[in-house]
Amino acid sequence: EVQLVESGGGLIQTGGSLRLSCAASGFTVSNKYMNWVRQAPGKGLEWVSIIFSGGSTYYADSVKGRFTISTESSGNTLYLQMNSLRAEDTAVYYCARGKWGSRWFDPWGQGTLVTVSS
Amino acid sequence: DIQMTQSPSSVSASVGDSVTITCRASQNISTWLAWYQQKPGKAPRLLIFAASNLQSGVPSRFSGTGSGTDFTLTISSLQPEDFATYYCQQANSFPHTFGQGTKLEIK
Numbered sequence: 001e002v003q004l005v006e007s008g009g010g011l012i013q014t015g016g017s018l019r020l021s022c023a024a025s026g027f028t029v030s031n032k033y034m035n036w037v038r039q040a041p042g043k044g045l046e047w048v049s050i051i052f053s054g055g056s057t058y059y060a061d062s063v064k065g066r067f068t069i070s071t072e073s074s075g076n077t078l079y080l081q082m083n084s085l086r087a088e089d090t091a092v093y094y095c096a097r098g099k100w101g102s103r104w105f106d107p108w109g110q111g112t113l114v115t116v117s118s
Numbered sequence: 119d120i121q122m123t124q125s126p127s128s129v130s131a132s133v134g135d136s137v138t139i140t141c142r143a144s145q146n147i148s149t150w151l152a153w154y155q156q157k158p159g160k161a162p163r164l165l166i167f168a169a170s171n172l173q174s175g176v177p178s179r180f181s182g183t184g185s186g187t188d189f190t191l192t193i194s195s196l197q198p199e200d201f202a203t204y205y206c207q208q209a210n211s212f213p214h215t216f217g218q219g220t221k222l223e224i225k
Contacts, residue, residue: 037162045154045162045205045216060213094161103209104152106173108161 002026002107004095009112016085016116022078022095022109029071033098034078035105036069038091048093049080050102063089085116120144120208124217130225135196139220141189141206150210153182153191156219157202165204166191193222 008020020036036048049059049069057069068081078095092113096105121144131137141151149169154162164173166182169189179194193200201224206217 044219045156045207047207047214047216050212050214058212099164099167102214103150104164104167105154105162105207106164106167108163110161 002097004097004107004109006093006095006109006112009093009114011115011117012085014085014087014116014118017081017083018085018114020080020082020093020095020112020114022080024076024078024097027097028073029076029078030073033102034069034071035096035098035102036067036078036080037094037096037105037108038089039094039111040088040091043091046091050098051078052102082114085114087116087118090114090116119213120147120211120215122206122208122215122217124204124206124220126220127218128221128223130223131196132225133196133198135225136192136194137196137222138193139191139204139206139222141184141191141217143187143189143208143210146186147208147210149185150208151182151184151189152207152209153180154205154207155200155202156205162205196222198224 003025005023035050051069066084092111094111096108099106151169153166156162170182
């Protein structure tokens with residue numbers, strides 16, 4: 001069964017750093033296109049970043065230069081390193097596998113909440 | 119960036135009704151469109167991809183149409199478990215943007 005489980009969220013001060021993890025099972029992370037999507041409290045969905053199976057990465061302008069997406073083959077895990085965190089980064093962060101390459105998001109993890117506060 | 123606009127923002131309906139949600143893209147996205155369902159406190163679930171393709175395991179009462187800039191999601195014969203928020207998403211170009219969501223409520 002394909003499954004994604006996020007961890008690493010929590011309360012962090014403005015300007016701080018946090019690393020989110022997404023443990024995958026049922027498939028190999030490095031062979032797929034993997035995404036991070038976030039949802040601010042009570043708001044809609046915002047795509048954050050993608051890592052292609054070849055290692056190329058893309059970021060939303062809102063996080064470019066502050067966030068880094070990566071994978072670790074040994075642990076079959078996707079990561080999101082978040083630096084210089086701002087209040088507007090407060091959200092539930094979901095990892096999601098790409099379907100049809102990078103086009104669609106399926107399946108999704110359960111999400112991990114990141115709260116950035118001064 | 120491509121802007122995705124859904125309408126209505128919310129809709130009330132009864133079990134057994136049919137409901138249609140629309141999504142408009144700010145530029146031509148061919149059929150690079152997906153629909154997701156999200157229930158409170160849960161992750162989104164892919165329903166429809168490539169505008170009209172039903173994801174495996176999704177009931178056939180869900181259907182999608184459209185191409186270019188205008189798309190629709192229709193749910194026929196609403197069931198209690200269908201009351202949720204629905205999002206469209208374009209996959210024509212990065213960043214992959216979502217609509218603002220349509221909340222389907224029980225009348």
